[in-house]
Amino acid sequence: xxxxxxxxxxxxxxxxxxxxxxxxxxxxxxFGNPSSAHRKGVEAERAVRMSRATIARLLGVNENExxxxxxxxxxxxxxxxxVARALRRRGMHILTTRIEHPAVLESCRDLEAEGFxxxxxxxxxxxxxxxxxxxxxLTPETILVSIMHVNNELGTxxxxxxxxxxxxxxxxxxxxxxxxxxxxxxxxxxxxWVDLYTISGHKIHAPKGTGAxxxxxxxxxVPLLSGGGQERGLRSGTENVAGIVGLARALELMYEDLExxxxxxxxxxxxxxxxxxxxxxxxINSPERSVSTTVNVSFPGVPAEVLLHALxxxxxxxxxxxxxxxxxxxxxxxxxxxxxxxEVIDSSVRFSFSRYTTVEDIEWAVHALHRAVERLALGxxxxx
Amino acid sequence: MTQAILIRYxxxxxxxxxxxxxxxxxxxNIRRATGLSKDAVQIEWGRIYLHPSGDPxxxxxxxxxxxxxxxxxxVLVVPHELERMREAAVELARRAVARGARTFKIEARRxxxxxxxxxxxxxxxxxxxxLRALPELRVDxxxxxxxxxxxxxxxxxxxxxxxxAGPGGLxxxxxxxxxxxxxxxxxxxxxxxxxxxxxxxxxxxxxxxPPYVGEKAKEKVLELGRVLARxxxxxxxxxxxxxxxxxxxxxxxxxxxxxxxxxxxxxxRVAERIAERYGYGALATGExxxxxASQTMENLACVDAVTRMLVxxxxxxxxxxEIVRLAREIGTYEISILPYEDCCVLFAPRHPETHARPERVxxxxxxxxxxxxxxxxxDRLEVFSVTEREISPVTASxxx
Numbered sequence: 001x002x003x004x005x006x007x008x009x010x011x012x013x014x015x016x017x018x019x020x021x022x023x024x025x026x027x028x029x030x031f032g033n034p035s036s037a038h039r040k041g042v043e044a045e046r047a048v049r050m051s052r053a054t055i056a057r058l059l060g061v062n063e064n065e066x067x068x069x070x071x072x073x074x075x076x077x078x079x080x081x082x083v084a085r086a087l088r089r090r091g092m093h094i095l096t097t098r099i100e101h102p103a104v105l106e107s108c109r110d111l112e113a114e115g116f117x118x119x120x121x122x123x124x125x126x127x128x129x130x131x132x133x134x135x136x137x138l139t140p141e142t143i144l145v146s147i148m149h150v151n152n153e154l155g156t157x158x159x160x161x162x163x164x165x166x167x168x169x170x171x172x173x174x175x176x177x178x179x180x181x182x183x184x185x186x187x188x189x190x191x192x193w194v195d196l197y198t199i200s201g202h203k204i205h206a207p208k209g210t211g212a213x214x215x216x217x218x219x220x221x222v223p224l225l226s227g228g229g230q231e232r233g234l235r236s237g238t239e240n241v242a243g244i245v246g247l248a249r250a251l252e253l254m255y256e257d258l259e260x261x262x263x264x265x266x267x268x269x270x271x272x273x274x275x276x277x278x279x280x281x282x283x284i285n286s287p288e289r290s291v292s293t294t295v296n297v298s299f300p301g302v303p304a305e306v307l308l309h310a311l312x313x314x315x316x317x318x319x320x321x322x323x324x325x326x327x328x329x330x331x332x333x334x335x336x337x338x339x340x341x342x343e344v345i346d347s348s349v350r351f352s353f354s355r356y357t358t359v360e361d362i363e364w365a366v367h368a369l370h371r372a373v374e375r376l377a378l379g380x381x382x383x384x
Numbered sequence: 385m386t387q388a389i390l391i392r393y394x395x396x397x398x399x400x401x402x403x404x405x406x407x408x409x410x411x412x413n414i415r416r417a418t419g420l421s422k423d424a425v426q427i428e429w430g431r432i433y434l435h436p437s438g439d440p441x442x443x444x445x446x447x448x449x450x451x452x453x454x455x456x457x458x459v460l461v462v463p464h465e466l467e468r469m470r471e472a473a474v475e476l477a478r479r480a481v482a483r484g485a486r487t488f489k490i491e492a493r494r495x496x497x498x499x500x501x502x503x504x505x506x507x508x509x510x511x512x513x514x515l516r517a518l519p520e521l522r523v524d525x526x527x528x529x530x531x532x533x534x535x536x537x538x539x540x541x542x543x544x545x546x547x548x549a550g551p552g553g554l555x556x557x558x559x560x561x562x563x564x565x566x567x568x569x570x571x572x573x574x575x576x577x578x579x580x581x582x583x584x585x586x587x588x589x590x591x592x593x594p595p596y597v598g599e600k601a602k603e604k605v606l607e608l609g610r611v612l613a614r615x616x617x618x619x620x621x622x623x624x625x626x627x628x629x630x631x632x633x634x635x636x637x638x639x640x641x642x643x644x645x646x647x648x649x650x651x652x653r654v655a656e657r658i659a660e661r662y663g664y665g666a667l668a669t670g671e672x673x674x675x676x677a678s679q680t681m682e683n684l685a686c687v688d689a690v691t692r693m694l695v696x697x698x699x700x701x702x703x704x705x706e707i708v709r710l711a712r713e714i715g716t717y718e719i720s721i722l723p724y725e726d727c728c729v730l731f732a733p734r735h736p737e738t739h740a741r742p743e744r745v746x747x748x749x750x751x752x753x754x755x756x757x758x759x760x761x762x763d764r765l766e767v768f769s770v771t772e773r774e775i776s777p778v779t780a781s782x783x784x
Contacts, residue, residue, distance in 0.1 A: 042599040046775060049607070053773065060442075064718070259438075 005316045005361045005368075009203075010152050010182060010294055010352035015246070016205035022249035023207075026242035034239050035228065044241045051248035058255045059189060059197075061214055067231045068244050071211035072181040074224070075198035076103035076146075078213055078235065079177040082221030083144045083196070084111050090173065093141035097121045097129050098337040099151050101179055105333075108146075117141070126287035127156035127338050131166040138170055145176050149183035149197075153334040153350060155286045155294025157187055164193035175219060185254035186265065186291040195219045199251075201243065205354070206250035210243035261355055265292035268353045268362055275366030279373050285340065285348055298340075298348040302376045307349055310372035316365045318351045385472055388426075389434040389443060390459045390544060393452055394552070402558070407432070409583075410452040410555040413617035417446045428539065433459075444548060449615050451581050452558075453550030457533075459542045464499055469506075469541050470513035473532055476545040477514045477521060480530035487524035488514065492534040499536045506534060554583030556616055561585045562696060563655055563664040566605055566622070568724060571670030571699055573608045573716035574707050578698040579668055580615050586668065587620055588612075589655050591627035592766075596731075601724040609770040611715050619769045621778070623658050626764040627651075630757050631731050637751045640733035644678045645740045646748065647731065649690045653754070654761045656691040666694040672702045678736045686740045 006014070026047060032040030034048050048068070056063040069075045084094060096108055098120045108118045119137050123129050129147060138145075145167050149160050164176040177196040183189060185204050191197055196219060201210030215221060215234065227236030254261070269292040276282050276297055285296040299307065304320040311318055320332075335345040351365065393410060411425055411432060418434070426433040436443055440458045447456050460475065462468035477488060492506035501509065510532070511523060535542045564576040566588035576586045590605040606622055613620040627650075634646045655667050671679045688695055699707055711717035767778040 037598045037600050039599045042603045046603060050773065050775075057773075060445075 003315045003364060005357075005365050007351040007353060007357065007361070007365055008317050008319045009354040009357070010350065011319055012202045012208065013205045013354050014356065015202075015207050016250060016253055018253055019206055019246045019249045023242040023246040026245055030241075032241075034241060035230070044239075047241055047245050048239050051244045054248040055212060055251055058251050059191065059214060061191065062217065064232065065214055065216055067213045067215050067234050068239060068247075069211045069213050069235055070209050070240070071202065072101070072179065072198055072200035073103040074235075075181075075200070075211050075213040076101065076177075076179055077107050078221065078224050079196040079198060079215075080104060080107040080144065080146055081111065081224060082234070083175045083177065083219070084114075084116055085222040086220040087143040087175070088116075091139075091141035091143040092116050093139050094118045094144045094146065095121065095134065095137055095142055096146045097123055097148070099123050099127050099153075099156075099334045100146065100148050101152060101181070104146055104148070104179055121147075123337050125338050126289065127151050127154045127158075127334065128287070128289070129158055129163070131159060131162045134163050135166045135170055138167065138174070142171070142174055145174060146178070147176075148179040148181075149189070150180070150187060150291050150294075151334060152182045152294075153332060154296050154338070155182075155290030155292075155352075157183070157289050157291060160194055161190055161192040164195075168193045182291070182294070184251070185258070185261070186293050187262070188258070191216075201247040201250060204250045204254050206246045207243055210240060210247040212247065262292065264355065265353060268292065268357055268359065269295060271359055271362045272351065272353075272366060275363070276369065279366075279370050281373070281377065283344060285335070285338075285344070293353045295351045296335075296348055297351070298344045299373050299377070300341075300343045300347050302347050302373055304347050304349050306376055307347070307369075307372055310376060311349075311365075311368055314364075314368035314372070316368045318349050318365075320349060385468065385475070386435070386461045387440050388459050388461050388542075389436065389440050389447070389456055390542060391432040391434065391447070391456045391550075392454045392547075393432070394454050406452070406555060406558055409557045410450070413450050413452065413555050413557065414447070416617040417450050418443050428537070448548065448550060450555075450617060451551055451553035451583065451615065452555035454552055455547045455549050457544035457547050459544040462541050462543070464496070464536065464541060466501070466509060469534070469543070470510060472541075472543045473510040473534070474514055474517040476532050476543055477518055477530070480532075480545055481518055481521060485521070485529035487522050487528045488530045488532060489523060489525045489528040490514075490532050490534060492536070494536040496536045496538045503536075506536065510534060551581065551615075553581035556580050556583060556618070557585050559583030559585075560665040561587070561663065562666040562668045563623075563659045563662075564588045564668040565651060565655055565670075566590050566608060567670070568601055568604045568608070568720060568722075569670065570711050570717060570720040571672065571707055573612055573670070573720065574711050574714070575668055575670035575696075575698050576612050577615060577710070577714050577716075579696060580612070582698075584666075584668075584696075585618070586612065586616065587622070587662075587664070589623040589625065589658055591651055591654070591761075592624050593628045593631055593731075594626070596628065596631070598724065604719060604722055604724050606768055606770055606775050607719050608716055609768070610772060610775060611719065613770050614772045615714070619771045621662075622768045622770055623662075624766040624768065625654050625658070625761040627654075627761055629760050630654075633752055633757060635731060638748045641735055641737040642740065642745060642748060643731055643733050644736040645683055645686055645745060648678075648683075648687045649745070649749075650754075650757065650761075652687055652691050652695070653758050656693050657758060657762055658765070659693060666696050667691070668696040668698070670699055670707075671697050672699040672704075672707070677738050680738050682739045682741075683737075686742050686745060689742055 030043050032044035034045035052066045055066050160178045175195045178194050179198045181200040184199050195216045197214040199212050202208040223234050225236045281299050283298045331345050424435045460472040462472045490507045490510045492503040494503045532545045562584045564586050566572045580586050609620050609622045630650045769778050
């Protein structure tokens with residue numbers, strides 16, 4: 001069989017076999033509706049409850065602070081719209097950054113249409129926002145600050161604990177949300193003063209359509225969905241029992257020897273960077289302070305799409321910027337926000353690793369990259 | 385400089401022979417609660433030190449739920465060298481400044497008398513070092529924002545700046561085993577918690593009445609057991625006898641006003657049998673005197689008359705408001721108020737008898753096959769093992 005090297009784990013990840021195993025009983029045998037009063041219901045409800053307890057324990061929050069969702073997009077929507085609509089009488093200003101995921105940015109756009117004012121903070125060349133810059137942008141009208149924990153395109157780790165502390169010291173009434181979709185399992189998570197935290201299952205080897213929003217006690221939200229009042233009324237709809245069990249198991253696996261996993265990711269990153277630096281013209285876009293699982297690299301003059309196709313011919317799967325932006329042939333808003341020159345953006349490719357990535361995968365990918373860049377830098381597609 | 389956790393426990397009342405047992409149980413419970421290996425726990429005279437491999441802060445929540453722990457601190461451990469001690473003291477002061485401290489004092493104790501400086505001189509040396517390194521701090525010996533405790537012991541020098549209160553009490557397991565009558569209500573879990581605080585290993589019995597009461601009510605009790613299990617440091621066993629036949633029979637022969645007292649007499653009989661079978665030294669209930677109409681002195685006496693076993697009622701002198709406050713603190717309240725009927729509620733008469741006369745109750749019981757009904761409840765005994773992470777049925781139940 002041809003070798004396949006999947007280095008697009010920021011887009012999605014394979015479901016772990018242990019996760020599949022944990023979910024197995026919940027499709028056909030323990031299929032009950034957690035709201036049912038009979039045993040089938042009770043056993044499903046217990047599975048949801050135990051999963052909630054597991055996630056709470058791993059993230060250091062209370063069990064009633066875990067709200068299951070369908071994933072990152074829903075979590076971000078619920079957090080941002082939920083807070084804004086609950087607090088609109090207190091103020092109409094929201095603070096976020098220019099490098100957020102579209103789920104955050106588009107939620108903010110929707111709120112602008114409802115009359116809210118949104119400030120999109122600039123970032124520095126590394127995609128970093130300082131607590132000082134956040135504090136300086138607060139206004140007496142500010143009700144919500146939403147800043148991602150790890151950027152999906154660059155891997156930059158933002159200091160959300162410090163930012164939250166700054167904001168809360170200034171005004172404890174302001175709610176702080178962070179999108180942690182790309183952070184879980186890739187950097188230690190210490191929520192501290194953060195009120196709302198979005199996580200997604202399919203980025204951590206659980207199935208698509210699973211996720212959770214951490215809602216710290218005392219945070220008021222207006223729900224997006226009306227219905228049976230599941231999840232403390234914040235997310236009506238029959239619980240995705242199998243998915244929830246899978247999410248908890250996936251998180252548990254992530255946190256089994258997290259230190260060891262992070263060290264392994266560092267090894268992968270070092271090997272990869274070592275190889276990439278030997279390729280002529282390579283330019284590393286990911287900053288020093290980033291998760292080890294994301295490396296964004298450009299080969300100016302080599303169009304990213306062409307490079308990806310060439311890599312794919314060798315069985316290597318990576319991506320240009322964010323997966324959704326590439327279709328529209330629009331330049332990545334994140335890479336523009338860090339002021340990369342257009343030729344660097346147009347040739348930028350993102351490689352993202354997981355615990356299933358091996359050192360051999362990395363070496364294979366580096367060789368494939370080396371060959372492809374050398375070929376394309378001389379070929380007709382270069383320097384238009 | 386290494387970090388460790390220093391655990392302090394009360395020694396009052398555990399002098400002499402009980403002491404080694406107390407410490408052994410406390411260490412076992414701490415290890416269960418934290419998952420630390422044997423090598424990570426060091427027992428010194430009057431002290432327990434933990435050496436976790438990761439961040440010691442992560443153990444805070446766990447330790448605050450281990451009965452027998454009076455207080456604990458994250459300590460810096462350095463050798464008997466003044467320079468290392470200065471570094472550690474400055475490090476602690478730096479952390480305190482980050483938390484907003486402006487004033488400090490040093491409180492040194494020297495049990496290792498071979499150390500050349502006495503405690504006054506240690507205070508001065510370390511105080512000077514801190515003032516030099518952190519000019520924004522001032523000394524205040526009366527009401528300092530932070531007190532840096534320094535202990536020069538034989539095995540090293542221990543420095544800490546914060547005492548975190550533990551739950552106090554005695555380690556669960558040193559004071560015997562009791563079987564708690566756990567309903568879905570607010571009081572009984574609190575009663576169980578209080579006994580655990582006094583070192584009692586508490587397991588529970590829940591009287592289930594299918595089909596009058598659904599699975600949800602049982603699950604609610606198991607969930608209460610799960611919360612209590614956090615404080616137990618070990619799996620908590622929940623025994624679930626079948627109470628249906630007893631309720632049906634009692635309600636058939638007795639006037640509604642006497643149902644409650646009769647049910648309770650049966651519950652105690654069944655619980656006593658379970659206690660004897662599985663080796664419990666007492667029964668326990670969440671009753672408090674006069675709290676609801678049925679919990680009068682006469683009624684309690686009328687219930688106690690059916691068993692020979694000691695019945696512990698730790699809430700006997702408590703007000704409802706006090707019980708609710710503690711239930712909220714220990715995390716059982718939110719579960720207790722979930723609206724699933726337990727067996728008492730469904731068969732609850734509107735006007736329960738408040739002054740049950742034993743002769744009358746006994747006369748009614750004469751119409752019932754008491755031993756057979758008690759046996760029947762035990763024939764269908766379900767047993768669950770409940771931990772914070774898991775609720776699992778126990779299949780093998782040794783019968784008498």
